[in-house]
Amino acid sequence: MSDAEAHEFQFGSAERQHEAAISGMWLFLATEALFFGPIFLSWIYARHADPSAFDAGSRHTALMIGLTNTGLLLASSFTYSVGLACIAFGSRRGMVIWLAIAWALGAAFIGLKFGVEWRMDLKEGLFPGPNFAIHGPARSGAQLFFAFYFFGTALHGLHLVVGLGLVAWIIFQAERFTAERHSPVRVVGLYWTFIDIIWLVLFPLIYLIGRAS
Amino acid sequence: MNPSAAPASYLDDGHTLRSWLFTTDHKRIAILYIGAITFFFFVGGFAAFLIRYNLLSPKGLIGSAETYNRLFSMHGILMVWFFLVPAVPVTLGNFLAPLMLGARDLAFPRLNLLSWYLFMVAGVVALYAVVGGGVDTGWTFYTPLTSFYSKGHVIAAVVAIFIAGFSSIATGLNFIVTIHKLRAPGMTWYRMPVFLWSLYATSVILVLATPVLAMTLLLLAFERIFGIGVFDPKIGGDPLLFQHLFWFYSHPAVYVMILPGFGVISEIIPAFSRKELFGYKFVVWASIAIAVIGFLVWGHHMFVAGTSLFSALVFSLLSYMVAVPSAIKVFNWIGTMHKGYIHFDAPMLYAIGFIGLFTTGGLTGLFLAALAADVHLTQTYFVVAHFHYVMVGGMVSAYFAGIHFWWPKMTGRLYPEMWGRAGAIIIFVGFNLTFFPQFLLGYLGMPRRYFAYPQHFEALNLLSSAGALTLAVGYILPLGYLTWSLFYGERASANPWGATGLEWTTPSPPPTENFAVTPIVTEEPYQYRQAETVNHE
Ligand code: HEM
Ligand SMILES: [Cu+2]
Numbered sequence: 001m002s003d004a005e006a007h008e009f010q011f012g013s014a015e016r017q018h019e020a021a022i023s024g025m026w027l028f029l030a031t032e033a034l035f036f037g038p039i040f041l042s043w044i045y046a047r048h049a050d051p052s053a054f055d056a057g058s059r060h061t062a063l064m065i066g067l068t069n070t071g072l073l074l075a076s077s078f079t080y081s082v083g084l085a086c087i088a089f090g091s092r093r094g095m096v097i098w099l100a101i102a103w104a105l106g107a108a109f110i111g112l113k114f115g116v117e118w119r120m121d122l123k124e125g126l127f128p129g130p131n132f133a134i135h136g137p138a139r140s141g142a143q144l145f146f147a148f149y150f151f152g153t154a155l156h157g158l159h160l161v162v163g164l165g166l167v168a169w170i171i172f173q174a175e176r177f178t179a180e181r182h183s184p185v186r187v188v189g190l191y192w193t194f195i196d197i198i199w200l201v202l203f204p205l206i207y208l209i210g211r212a213s
Numbered sequence: 214m215n216p217s218a219a220p221a222s223y224l225d226d227g228h229t230l231r232s233w234l235f236t237t238d239h240k241r242i243a244i245l246y247i248g249a250i251t252f253f254f255f256v257g258g259f260a261a262f263l264i265r266y267n268l269l270s271p272k273g274l275i276g277s278a279e280t281y282n283r284l285f286s287m288h289g290i291l292m293v294w295f296f297l298v299p300a301v302p303v304t305l306g307n308f309l310a311p312l313m314l315g316a317r318d319l320a321f322p323r324l325n326l327l328s329w330y331l332f333m334v335a336g337v338v339a340l341y342a343v344v345g346g347g348v349d350t351g352w353t354f355y356t357p358l359t360s361f362y363s364k365g366h367v368i369a370a371v372v373a374i375f376i377a378g379f380s381s382i383a384t385g386l387n388f389i390v391t392i393h394k395l396r397a398p399g400m401t402w403y404r405m406p407v408f409l410w411s412l413y414a415t416s417v418i419l420v421l422a423t424p425v426l427a428m429t430l431l432l433l434a435f436e437r438i439f440g441i442g443v444f445d446p447k448i449g450g451d452p453l454l455f456q457h458l459f460w461f462y463s464h465p466a467v468y469v470m471i472l473p474g475f476g477v478i479s480e481i482i483p484a485f486s487r488k489e490l491f492g493y494k495f496v497v498w499a500s501i502a503i504a505v506i507g508f509l510v511w512g513h514h515m516f517v518a519g520t521s522l523f524s525a526l527v528f529s530l531l532s533y534m535v536a537v538p539s540a541i542k543v544f545n546w547i548g549t550m551h552k553g554y555i556h557f558d559a560p561m562l563y564a565i566g567f568i569g570l571f572t573t574g575g576l577t578g579l580f581l582a583a584l585a586a587d588v589h590l591t592q593t594y595f596v597v598a599h600f601h602y603v604m605v606g607g608m609v610s611a612y613f614a615g616i617h618f619w620w621p622k623m624t625g626r627l628y629p630e631m632w633g634r635a636g637a638i639i640i641f642v643g644f645n646l647t648f649f650p651q652f653l654l655g656y657l658g659m660p661r662r663y664f665a666y667p668q669h670f671e672a673l674n675l676l677s678s679a680g681a682l683t684l685a686v687g688y689i690l691p692l693g694y695l696t697w698s699l700f701y702g703e704r705a706s707a708n709p710w711g712a713t714g715l716e717w718t719t720p721s722p723p724p725t726e727n728f729a730v731t732p733i734v735t736e737e738p739y740q741y742r743q744a745e746t747v748n749h750e
Pocket of ligand 1: 353467468470471513514532533535536539574575576578579581582583587590591592596599600603604607608
């Protein structure tokens with residue numbers, strides 16, 4: 001191979017390989033958006049059928065934790081971007097530090113969401129089933145709300161855990177990246193930010209809409 | 214690789230099991246896939262055979278409606294998700310896409326291998342579901358039957374399709390990126406063979422529609438496990454929501470089951486007519502149009518399900534529109550054959566059969582898209598006949614056409630031509646015998662999915678079952694002579710059909726790296742000169 005830079009054998013150049021990796025990730029995110037689509041659609045649709053029960057359910061959620069978590073995720077996307085800018089300027093050390101902060105913020109989200117908030121919810125008896133805590137006419141609709149809540153946040157949490165794994169992998173591989181060659185950092189960054197966007201749809205569905213009315 | 218000797222073929226690049234199971238070579242993965250889907254095709258076919266056996270008598274011969282429900286569900290699930298959806302993309306597409314582009318492999322070879330493993334895991338779970346426990350919901354999994362009443366292994370079946378979906382997504386994503394990024398120098402978009410365009414359109418559908426199905430199935434499983442009403446009206450859900458989401462995927466998915474077939478046919482017709490493809494750009498853009506409009510017509514499966522009249526009218530109209538690009542293609546193929554120097558080799562016989570059967574299926578689709586007619590015909594054998602004409606008459610014919618056409622390239626051997634032609638004719642006759650009577654049965658009002666029927670439908674049902682037997686012979690035949698040719702077939706030259714396209718410029722079977730030197734493309738596709746003859750030998 002005449003190219004000074006290494007690339008996999010099916011690509012003509014390292015640049016091509018970089019483009020393929022980035023466009024592959026964008027396409028993957030498109031599939032993810034459509035994957036979450038039916039949850040959001042069914043959620044909105046079900047709320048439309050029984051708004052007051054959904055609102056009753058929503059008022060049992062922990063708004064402060066939700067807000068804090070939103071802040072954590074936004075901050076972690078921001079720090080990730082700073083890390084990316086660092087490596088683009090050739091500072092590997094800067095990248096590692098900022099990515100580690102991004103990782104910690106993401107981990108804090110997981111801790112708060114599942115270690116604190118879910119535990120509270122479960123203790124209050126908000127998990128759908130015979131022991132569900134909300135009674136009266138709103139009972140069945142509120143159960144549906146919480147079914148969506150647990151399902152949606154679990155799925156989002158799963159994506160975030162995968163993201164934590166990827167960010168950790170980037171940090172451990174930091175030696176490999178230079179100002180010219182760091183496609184994986186960019187690719188993982190796209191995914192990391194995307195998880196935020198999913199949360200930004202979940203957040204109002206869970207905490208805000210029900211409180212507004 | 215030794216530069217002085219001719220490079221070894223991909224088949225000789227390692228003979229251990231390991232060299233196959235851990236390969237990232239797109240050509241070997243294609244062969245792995247051919248093995249897998251052939252297996253599912255015959256298991257699904259066996260279920261169909263039992264269905265036709267049962268319907269030999271008005272009272273049903275297998276004794277129980279329960280068993281019958283399980284049989285047709287097994288047939289539908291295996292055939293749709295484990296044969297038709299993957300059939301052409303993962304086999305011919307995998308093998309040919311890099312070759313046609315002048316590339317060495319797909320953009321993500323490891324993802325390609327992963328998709329095969331996902332497919333196999335899905336296949337095992339599906340077999341467990343349909344053979345082990347049985348599923349009685351039909352391939353459409355309609356709620357609330359599925360969420361509440363059904364006793365079979367619905368969850369297992371749903372998990373299987375969920376996993377198979379991710380295999381499809383991986384494949385589609387790989388093709389799209391490959392076609393964008395790995396075209397050889399000079400291979401502009403309009404110099405790409407139509408097969409690649411249809412693969413591209415198919416991949417767009419796979420990538421954008423499959424995730425919706427995946428999540429819909431997940432919600433279904435979730436509803437069943439937790440007893441929460443998303444789709445089940447008894448506990449506050451809405452069954453129509455399920456149908457909307459299901460058909461939002463499944464109508465585009467029926468085009469996944471036909472677009473690659475269009476691609477195959479568009480390669481074969483010019484090659485055996487010794488003529489340029491008529492109206493190349495129309496054919497290309499028709500594929501893209503189908504992929505786009507296909508997303509807008511799902512409501513035609515729900516005319517009698519309680520949607521509003523307005524939405525039914527709009528969906529009816531849009532469904533008419535989606536037939537236009539398909540019709541354009543049919544005209545273009547016929548235009549290509551017109552005044553061509555036609556050779557009736559087996560691939561061409563399959564291709565001509567395809568045109569006839571697909572057109573019949575498409576036209577009857579229009580009957581069903583007409584709101585008034587559908588109210589009468591829906592849930593009858595007319596629908597069954599319609600989709601078998603497009604899916605089996607169309608896609609399965611195209612798959613066989615493609616397998617025969619590229620067989621020399623894939624294996625380095627020629628198949629016996631006389632047997633090939635005989636197989637094509639038997640399949641065509643058997644197919645019509647099986648499914649034409651079903652149009653009549655449907656028109657006369659025989660409902661689908663019942664294991665018994667009134668006496669006066671007996672004659673047509675007998676005819677249909679006789680056809681199924683013929684069809685079975687036709688499908689088993691290629692299994693025999695193609696396998697035979699692997700060992701005893703004549704060696705194939707690089708281009709036994711005298712066809713155009715980069716895949717024919719490299720030896721048969723191709724070396725692992727596909728091309729010794731990256732090709733440079735300088736002309737449009739399908740540059741056939743009339744006088745040239747096909748040299749078989
Ligand atoms: C020319 C364009 C087509 C039109 C206008 C059309 C129209 C329709 C309509 C209106 C139905 C619903 C009938 C009912 O349930 O009452 C239907 C069913 C069906 N079509 Fe088509 N179709 C077309 C092409 C295709 C193609 C190309 C395929 C597959 C390769 C296909 C596969 C199916 C299947 C599988 C069903 C039955 C689904 C079920 O199990 O209920 N169609 N078609
Ligand atoms: Cu349809």
